[in-house]
Amino acid sequence: xxxxxxxxxxxxxxxxxxxxxxxxxxxxxxxxxxxxxxxxxxxxxxxxxxxxxxxxxxxxxxxxxxxxxxxxxxxxxxxxxxxxxxxxxxxxxxxxxxxxxxxxxxxxxxxxxxxxxxxxxxxxxxxxxxxxxxxxxxxxxxxxxxxxxxxxxxxxxxxxxxxxxxxxxxxxxxxxxxxxxxxxxxxxxxxxxxxxxxxxxxxxxxxxxxxxxxxxxxxxxxxxxxxxxxxxxxxxxxxxxxxxxxxxxxxxxxxxxxxxxxxxxxxxxxxxxxxxxxxxxxxxxxxxxxxxxxxxxxxxxxxxxxxxxxxxxxxxxxxxxxxxx
Amino acid sequence: xxxxxxxxxxxxxxxxxxxxxxxxxxxxxxxxxxxxxxxxxxxxxxxxxxxxxxxxxxxxxxxxxxxxxxxxxxxxxxxxxxxxxxxxxxxxxxxxxxxxxxxxxxxxxxxxxxxxxxxxxxxxxxxxxxxxxxxxxxxxxxxxxxxxxxxxxxxxxxxxxxxxxxxxxxxxxxxxxxxxxxxxxxxxxxxxxxxxxxxxxxxxxxxxxxxxxxxxxxxxxxxxxxxxxxxxxxxxxxxxxxxxxxxxxxxxxxxxxxxxxxxxxxxxxxxxxxxxxxxxxxxxxxxxxxxxxxxxxxxxxxxxxxxxxxxxxxxxxxxxxxxxxxxxxxxxxxxxxxxxxxxxxxxxxxxxxxxxxxxxxxxxxxxxxxxxxxxxxxxxxxxxxxxxxxxxxxxxxxxxxxxxxxxxxxxxxxxxxxxxxxxxxxxxxxxxxxxxxxxxxxxxxxxxxxxxxxxxxxxxxxxxxxxx
Numbered sequence: 001x002x003x004x005x006x007x008x009x010x011x012x013x014x015x016x017x018x019x020x021x022x023x024x025x026x027x028x029x030x031x032x033x034x035x036x037x038x039x040x041x042x043x044x045x046x047x048x049x050x051x052x053x054x055x056x057x058x059x060x061x062x063x064x065x066x067x068x069x070x071x072x073x074x075x076x077x078x079x080x081x082x083x084x085x086x087x088x089x090x091x092x093x094x095x096x097x098x099x100x101x102x103x104x105x106x107x108x109x110x111x112x113x114x115x116x117x118x119x120x121x122x123x124x125x126x127x128x129x130x131x132x133x134x135x136x137x138x139x140x141x142x143x144x145x146x147x148x149x150x151x152x153x154x155x156x157x158x159x160x161x162x163x164x165x166x167x168x169x170x171x172x173x174x175x176x177x178x179x180x181x182x183x184x185x186x187x188x189x190x191x192x193x194x195x196x197x198x199x200x201x202x203x204x205x206x207x208x209x210x211x212x213x214x215x216x217x218x219x220x221x222x223x224x225x226x227x228x229x230x231x232x233x234x235x236x237x238x239x240x241x242x243x244x245x246x247x248x249x250x251x252x253x254x255x256x257x258x259x260x261x262x263x264x265x266x267x268x269x270x271x272x273x274x275x276x277x278x279x280x281x282x283x284x285x286x287x288x289x290x291x292x293x294x295x296x297x298x299x300x301x302x303x304x305x306x307x308x309x310x311x312x313x314x315x316x317x318x319x320x321x322x323x324x325x
Numbered sequence: 326x327x328x329x330x331x332x333x334x335x336x337x338x339x340x341x342x343x344x345x346x347x348x349x350x351x352x353x354x355x356x357x358x359x360x361x362x363x364x365x366x367x368x369x370x371x372x373x374x375x376x377x378x379x380x381x382x383x384x385x386x387x388x389x390x391x392x393x394x395x396x397x398x399x400x401x402x403x404x405x406x407x408x409x410x411x412x413x414x415x416x417x418x419x420x421x422x423x424x425x426x427x428x429x430x431x432x433x434x435x436x437x438x439x440x441x442x443x444x445x446x447x448x449x450x451x452x453x454x455x456x457x458x459x460x461x462x463x464x465x466x467x468x469x470x471x472x473x474x475x476x477x478x479x480x481x482x483x484x485x486x487x488x489x490x491x492x493x494x495x496x497x498x499x500x501x502x503x504x505x506x507x508x509x510x511x512x513x514x515x516x517x518x519x520x521x522x523x524x525x526x527x528x529x530x531x532x533x534x535x536x537x538x539x540x541x542x543x544x545x546x547x548x549x550x551x552x553x554x555x556x557x558x559x560x561x562x563x564x565x566x567x568x569x570x571x572x573x574x575x576x577x578x579x580x581x582x583x584x585x586x587x588x589x590x591x592x593x594x595x596x597x598x599x600x601x602x603x604x605x606x607x608x609x610x611x612x613x614x615x616x617x618x619x620x621x622x623x624x625x626x627x628x629x630x631x632x633x634x635x636x637x638x639x640x641x642x643x644x645x646x647x648x649x650x651x652x653x654x655x656x657x658x659x660x661x662x663x664x665x666x667x668x669x670x671x672x673x674x675x676x677x678x679x680x681x682x683x684x685x686x687x688x689x690x691x692x693x694x695x696x697x698x699x700x701x702x703x704x705x706x707x708x709x710x711x712x713x714x715x716x717x718x719x720x721x722x723x724x725x726x727x728x729x730x731x732x733x734x735x736x737x738x739x740x741x742x743x744x745x746x747x748x749x750x751x752x753x754x755x756x757x758x759x760x761x762x763x764x765x766x767x768x769x770x771x772x773x774x775x776x777x778x779x780x781x782x783x784x785x786x787x788x789x790x791x792x793x
Contacts, residue, residue: 286499324499
């Protein structure tokens with residue numbers, strides 16, 4: 001299998017889907033002439049022309065709304081936010097129009113749109129540009145929220161997202177763009193709503209997604225040295241949640257730790273812990289623990305920022321707690 | 326001097342009580358009359374009220390503990406006393422010894438293991454970074470702590486969690502403690518580090534279905550209905566474990582009293598069949614007239630009425646047998662056995678001989694409702710002089726009841742059946758009800774017993790006689 005970057009895998013996904021379906025187009029700030037702020041759309045203007053690769057002014061609410069209108073009219077837009085931190089100015093369009101149009105129109109309008117772009121704490125972006133908004137969007141009925149952690153998933157998930165007939169929030173992670181991995185050439189689809197066991201284990205279930213997968217896998221390696229066998233599950237889709245995969249793992253391990261780059265209060269892990277506890281309370285040998293970003297604005301200082309993130313020592317400590325060692 | 330609150334006598338026969346539920350916690354300020362706890366006695370669940378004012382500084386027993394009468398259950402700091410100082414004074418073990426230890430029976434569990442584990446403590450992982458910066462949340466009392474999985478494993482292996490030492494944070498019983506207990510080698514605390522392979526790959530005992538939960542995550546786990554098997558094994562080879570239901574207070578009481586009756590009282594049984602056609606007709610007639618008042622008389626109500634009248638005429642049956650005398654009661658108080666899911670209970674219809682049929686119905690119904698909702702008062706549970714047990718609603722043809730000592734008689738009432746009856750020389754359809762008196766022959770001789778049931782038969786065959 002070809003070894004390509006997460007960035008190239010996303011480019012492949014969009015290119016293949018645009019070749020496959022003329023209704024698919026990409027729109028956003030710097031996506032065309034500049035080849036994308038993070039070079040995800042590299043070469044696409046040249047390949048598909050200005051009709052399907054469209055630069056916009058700095059106006060997220062405007063082009064999010066244009067995209068929704070285009071989707072209602074039958075096109076399949078891919079709207080790029082330079083970062084999801086900027087989607088906050090477009091959130092009314094996303095929540096009130098994209099997520100609710102099918103419901104409010106009594107099924108007359110579908111909104112097959114993908115909002116994609118970078119997100120997360122990527123180093124020295126400071127408080128306002130480091131947002132992780134997965135919990136915000138995953139809160140909304142009507143939205144699908146996907147967050148790939150590997151190049152192969154990035155490609156397969158984005159292709160599925162573009163083919164979805166409902167709005168998808170597709171959050172990439174800025175620090176993952178240069179990550180390289182094996183990616184199947186050509187048609188490769190990862191189903192929406194299916195988590196992936198990235199490392200099998202038997203003593204504790206580690207649930208994570210996006211960039212925290214790397215940290216979690218590193219923690220699992222260290223735990224293995226201590227004789228603790230950790231199963232690592234990559235959620236991939238945040239909403240709808242693949243609860244079955246989680247429950248199958250937890251009734252085997254009886255313990256779970258959730259690792260997320262988001263803040264703890266009302267985070268994705270809180271929702272997961274609740275649903276797991278409701279279903280398999282009697283299988284738990286310990287409270288579900290969460291390792292999240294510290295509950296404070298994200299500082300500019302790199303060392304301080306690093307200190308807030310889920311880290312291998314923090315994950316290992318949480319696992320020690322739940323396995324009582 | 327702090328106040329020591331002890332287990333009160335909440336029923337005339339209780340020797341100990343189980344704390345069903347604490348309604349207060351350490352630190353609460355309480356006033357005289359406040360309800361402190363629900364106590365399961367041998368008869369019913371009763372409220373334990375405070376006779377004192379003060380601040381709770383210590384609770385001796387968690388919910389679920391059985392405590393002998395008079396044994397201390399909590400300590401109150403009085404007005405003017407510093408709760409902290411009082412609590413500190415207790416910590417040295419003097420308080421426990423000072424409490425009167427009038428343990429009523431050998432079933433009474435010892436006070437919670439005095440292992441020095443007082444309440445919640447911080448996690449044992451002091452060297453680790455605390456993920457949550459908040460201070461530990463102090464739980465009250467010495468509640469037994471066990472993980473949900475440990476509880477499930479203990480239940481399916483029929484283990485008493487009280488006998489297992491928890492090695493988790495704050496003494497929590499966790500899976501490894503159950504496994505260690507089952508394998509006979511308790512985990513060594515503190516900070517045990519069992520080899521991962523040993524702890525995790527140890528072959529679970531066959532009787533531990535918890536190890537292989539049959540769960541289809543697409544559907545919620547089946548609720549463990551008390552009467553249904555807990556898990557449904559998929560393979561036929563898996564042995565089906567029997568369900569073990571620890572005795573409730575009520576079950577213990579029933580067992581003890583039934584055995585006592587059979588062991589001490591030489592019983593005789595006399596059965597009589599009663600033509601109740603007239604009574605059935607009168608009942609229908611009365612019920613039509615009482616419909617507006619929403620009263621529906623049952624055949625049982627007529628039997629109750631007849632028994633009350635018969636007892637007035639046969640005082641030898643309204644009596645108790647005591648070692649040196651037979652005590653004939655002036656009051657005619659009829660105990661009516663009520664079946665509950667968890668056993669049976671006998672609330673009392675006081676002065677039944679003074680009640681009309683409608684009032685018998687009203688009071689019987691109120692007693693049954695109170696019995697089912699466990700709201701019977703001590704008054705409603707005591708003082709019966711004769712008991713009626715009615716299984717007519719199950720279509721029973723005839724049965725014998727066991728004496729409710731020290732009463733000397735109990736009447737077993739079967740179902741009224743339509744059947745062929747000889748009338749003169751003819752065979753006619755009729756409605757027949759069989760009643761059987763069980764009498765204590767120490768106090769009641771056969772002729773007395775027979776005479777009594779003959780009176781009942783006459784009253785029920787000619788219900789107008791009851792008007793006299």
